[in-house]
Amino acid sequence: MARIDLVxxxxxxxxxxxxxxxxxxxxxxxxxxxxxxxxxxxxxxxGKTTLLNLISGIVTPSxxxxxxxxxxxxxxxxxxxxxxxxxxxxxxxxxMTVGQNLxxxxxNRGVAGPEIAARVAEIAxxxxxxxxxxxxxxxxxxxxxxxxxLGRGLVRSDVAAVLFDEPLTVIDPExxxxxxxxxxxxxxxxxxxxxxxxxxxxxxLTFADTVVVMHDGRVVQSGTPEELFDKPAxxxxxxxxxxxxxxxxxxxxxxxxxxxGGHVIALSRGYDKLPAGAAIExxxxxxxxxxxxPAPGLLAANIxxxxxxxxxxxxxxxxxxxxxxxxxxxxxSIPDSxxxxxxxxxxxxxxxxxxxxxGVL
Amino acid sequence: xxxxxxxxxxxxxxxxxxxxxxxxxxxxxxxVNYSFQDxxxxxxFFWNGVGWFKELLDPSTDLGSRFFASLWRNLFFSAVxxxxxxxxxxxxxxxxxxxxxxxxxxxxILALPLLIPWNVVxxxxxxxxxxxxGLLGYVLNNIGIDYNYVSNEFDAWATVIVMxxxxxxxxxxxxCYAGLKSIPDAYYQAAQIDGASRxxxxxxxxxxxxxxxxxIAVLLRFMDSFMIYTEPFVVTGGGPGNSTTFVSxxxxxxxxxxxxxxxxxxxxxxxxxxxxxxxxVFYTVMTNAGADRKPNQGAA
Numbered sequence: 001m002a003r004i005d006l007v008x009x010x011x012x013x014x015x016x017x018x019x020x021x022x023x024x025x026x027x028x029x030x031x032x033x034x035x036x037x038x039x040x041x042x043x044x045x046x047g048k049t050t051l052l053n054l055i056s057g058i059v060t061p062s063x064x065x066x067x068x069x070x071x072x073x074x075x076x077x078x079x080x081x082x083x084x085x086x087x088x089x090x091x092x093x094x095x096m097t098v099g100q101n102l103x104x105x106x107x108n109r110g111v112a113g114p115e116i117a118a119r120v121a122e123i124a125x126x127x128x129x130x131x132x133x134x135x136x137x138x139x140x141x142x143x144x145x146x147x148x149x150l151g152r153g154l155v156r157s158d159v160a161a162v163l164f165d166e167p168l169t170v171i172d173p174e175x176x177x178x179x180x181x182x183x184x185x186x187x188x189x190x191x192x193x194x195x196x197x198x199x200x201x202x203x204x205l206t207f208a209d210t211v212v213v214m215h216d217g218r219v220v221q222s223g224t225p226e227e228l229f230d231k232p233a234x235x236x237x238x239x240x241x242x243x244x245x246x247x248x249x250x251x252x253x254x255x256x257x258x259x260x261g262g263h264v265i266a267l268s269r270g271y272d273k274l275p276a277g278a279a280i281e282x283x284x285x286x287x288x289x290x291x292x293x294p295a296p297g298l299l300a301a302n303i304x305x306x307x308x309x310x311x312x313x314x315x316x317x318x319x320x321x322x323x324x325x326x327x328x329x330x331x332x333s334i335p336d337s338x339x340x341x342x343x344x345x346x347x348x349x350x351x352x353x354x355x356x357x358x359g360v361l
Numbered sequence: 362x363x364x365x366x367x368x369x370x371x372x373x374x375x376x377x378x379x380x381x382x383x384x385x386x387x388x389x390x391x392x393v394n395y396s397f398q399d400x401x402x403x404x405x406f407f408w409n410g411v412g413w414f415k416e417l418l419d420p421s422t423d424l425g426s427r428f429f430a431s432l433w434r435n436l437f438f439s440a441v442x443x444x445x446x447x448x449x450x451x452x453x454x455x456x457x458x459x460x461x462x463x464x465x466x467x468x469x470i471l472a473l474p475l476l477i478p479w480n481v482v483x484x485x486x487x488x489x490x491x492x493x494x495g496l497l498g499y500v501l502n503n504i505g506i507d508y509n510y511v512s513n514e515f516d517a518w519a520t521v522i523v524m525x526x527x528x529x530x531x532x533x534x535x536x537c538y539a540g541l542k543s544i545p546d547a548y549y550q551a552a553q554i555d556g557a558s559r560x561x562x563x564x565x566x567x568x569x570x571x572x573x574x575x576x577i578a579v580l581l582r583f584m585d586s587f588m589i590y591t592e593p594f595v596v597t598g599g600g601p602g603n604s605t606t607f608v609s610x611x612x613x614x615x616x617x618x619x620x621x622x623x624x625x626x627x628x629x630x631x632x633x634x635x636x637x638x639x640x641x642v643f644y645t646v647m648t649n650a651g652a653d654r655k656p657n658q659g660a661a
Binding site for chain 2 (some may be wrong): 082
């Protein structure tokens, strides 16, 4: 149980002299508070596993420091850091039973016998592994093996943090939900700092209090699921989170007006000082744009198709060269494919070179 | 049944039948034929029934005592070289580098002894161990160790065993190395996280993951050492006395030295049978070990 501080942490697998742009993890500084449930979210190859392995000590950073509760642990071995980590694919010790597998991390640290038995029983109960405790672990399915890996990660109560590296990849979708809510419950019950790496936004948003979005070796935003949804700090976050992702359209912005292909949209905030020469875009989530019958005051759009997602319908529309998604109000119907778009002014954000620009109210 | 009958297939199968018949079945049947008969040369054969087999398996006869003596000697030899080569091979494999140019260098050096023809290996050690001109024999004698593989039984055994270890430990090491390389990094990382000691990593991860290649290594080394002929024959010629006469050396002595075709044939068949049985046992153990790995019941 510890607060984890990363200070100017960066890593390159090619060594410290490599081109800074090629670093797997570009310099970051951030704090993970004690007892938090974090998700590291990003596409494959964005550096999230590297960051996780740096924290656990499997990889030693090229630059920067890692502090646990203020103590510099950068040069400490994994064992000394007292961290537990669950990997993407199940790791089980072939010769041992399920119970011995769960007891292994405790045994290695010289925990007393009765305490081991109690911990193993508790974790096995939480993960529904009790009936299998005396079975050879090799004979179980991938699901069950991954549960054992999870169990080994959670069996120590004194760890600084528990790190999960896409642990539910091999698990059946049905069981995924169950295990994820179980992890969430465990987090509440055990008061452990947990960091959960995933490329699946649903997993990240349901598990974590704080979601850290990574893109190309950088942390682009870290915040609650609501913050990521309402106010993406980077167009990548807008696009990556949400389904469908945020609409990002090049525009000319002046004061409280955005001009898209000659049509003016009102903004609820003023943007008087935009960086000169930057590529300006406006972003708005599909939830806050709706299609309407064409009217003179509305941005004209061409509906290409309508996706029915069950509770909501989204129209895929085209405005000039840009493609957007927009909500279809209940009972909406038009004779042909031409429509108008209605924007919720308060939800339209302005981005300069992909980064959010704060408007003035 | 409107399947067309195509007899042309026989032309494709026939060559194989012929080759197998001439290379395996006919020679084997000749041996079987010899084993039930006696011959005094001149192609005159006399029926002897199971006489040779009875004699062979009865330790009180000359043939039986020679067979059993060489058999126990051979089994002891196999046990000793397995006891040395398997642990040594594992240690060598564990201490090999995991990546970089050193891997290639190690592999080449390890493969060298395996590439040398067997009677050359014998000749190398025969000369190497000579007290008068051999480096090993000369040095040992000069530092006060009385070493002579021609006259001393222990020295002869030591030479034959060290030679076999030198020749074949590489094979065990290479097989183990292949087994080790197939272990995903995640296992080592998990062991680090779980705080496993070096010894625990070995017993909980490396050894279990190597057990299949180890079984193969043990099988190969057992079969090879049980059938060993060339190297000890070149070095010691089976001596001093009969002390390094293994089964195959005994067989050649009976067949070609004394020209007792009936006795030699009976011995060959029993020898062959032992090897087939051992192979079968290993095969069964290996397939069972493989079946162990398949998940059959889930814990959902």
